[in-house]
Amino acid sequence: MTQTPTAPAVALESVTRTYRSRAGSVHALRGLTHAFARGSFTAIMGPSGSGKSTLLQIAAGLDRPSHGRVTIGGTALDSLNETALTRFRRTSMAFVFQSYNLLDALTAFDNVALPARLAGLRVDRAAVTDALDRVGLRDLARRRPPELSGGQQQRVAIARALHGRPDVIFADEPTGALDRNTGREVLALLRALADGGQTIVMVTHDPLAASYADETLFLADGQIVGRLHRADAAAVASRMNDLERR
Numbered sequence: 001m002t003q004t005p006t007a008p009a010v011a012l013e014s015v016t017r018t019y020r021s022r023a024g025s026v027h028a029l030r031g032l033t034h035a036f037a038r039g040s041f042t043a044i045m046g047p048s049g050s051g052k053s054t055l056l057q058i059a060a061g062l063d064r065p066s067h068g069r070v071t072i073g074g075t076a077l078d079s080l081n082e083t084a085l086t087r088f089r090r091t092s093m094a095f096v097f098q099s100y101n102l103l104d105a106l107t108a109f110d111n112v113a114l115p116a117r118l119a120g121l122r123v124d125r126a127a128v129t130d131a132l133d134r135v136g137l138r139d140l141a142r143r144r145p146p147e148l149s150g151g152q153q154q155r156v157a158i159a160r161a162l163h164g165r166p167d168v169i170f171a172d173e174p175t176g177a178l179d180r181n182t183g184r185e186v187l188a189l190l191r192a193l194a195d196g197g198q199t200i201v202m203v204t205h206d207p208l209a210a211s212y213a214d215e216t217l218f219l220a221d222g223q224i225v226g227r228l229h230r231a232d233a234a235a236v237a238s239r240m241n242d243l244e245r246r
């Protein structure tokens with residue numbers, strides 16, 4: 001993307017999100033400020049209901065803050081109308097979920113190419129192959145998801161995310177459906193991608209997953225209440241225990 005080179009990949013400034021209903025108001029995020037540096041791998045943890053999903057949705061422009069501002073690569077999302085925001089989201093960010101969301105009828109190659117096809121863009125076959133290469137699946141490009149292991153399917157989903165050359169990849173429990181060893185392989189891949197300059201923001205409940213990140217942010221009651229830099233899984237688990245006892 002052609003954006004301000006010095007700007008953080010994603011910045012949230014005093015972001016508040018209040019859900020209002022007849023039953024009252026829920027303050028899901030309370031004045032949250034954080035800059036996600038380019039090429040950083042950040043884990044977001046916190047007890048259930050602490051605001052992790054809301055943060056991800058707002059950072060990705062899927063939901064708008066009640067107050068405050070989100071910028072991606074220096075572009076303020078509130079400066080874009082819905083059409084421009086949809087276009088911007090398509091080119092500047094990508095998602096990886098717990099469920100791989102692949103189409104079983106399509107090969108790995110065609111799954112990676114699908115978002116570009118749906119957007120009416122010309123598919124650059126070399127770029128698709130390059131994305132599959134980066135996740136170690138070049139030789140399995142012609143297989144369909146049912147012919148791949150869970151870890152390999154998640155790699156296809158990561159290749160699909162990489163293919164659009166996004167400013168940021170948002171990952172929501174990317175290893176939640178994988179066994180421990182396969183999960184580690186996927187986390188090592190995300191780590192390697194961040195080392196190569198890709199910005200990754202990952203919500204997780206798993207301290208082991210967080211231990212692959214540069215920084216772990218801890219949320220409670222819609223605020224960042226702690227952070228750990230390059231912490232091991234035991235340190236992350238201990239901080240989470242403290243939070244859950246609050």
Ligand SMILES: Nc1ncnc2c1ncn2[C@@H]1O[C@H](COP(=O)(O)OP(=O)(O)OP(=O)(O)O)[C@@H](O)[C@H]1O
Nearest residue numbers: 019026027028046047048049050051052053054055
């Ligand atoms: N659409 C909504 N309407 C009303 N309240 C909501 C809505 N979405 C979320 N909330 C509330 O906002 C708060 C934060 O929710 P959020 O889903 O962001 O938490 P979370 O940390 O992702 O939780 P979990 O780990 O259980 O997925 C919670 O109190 C939740 O009940």
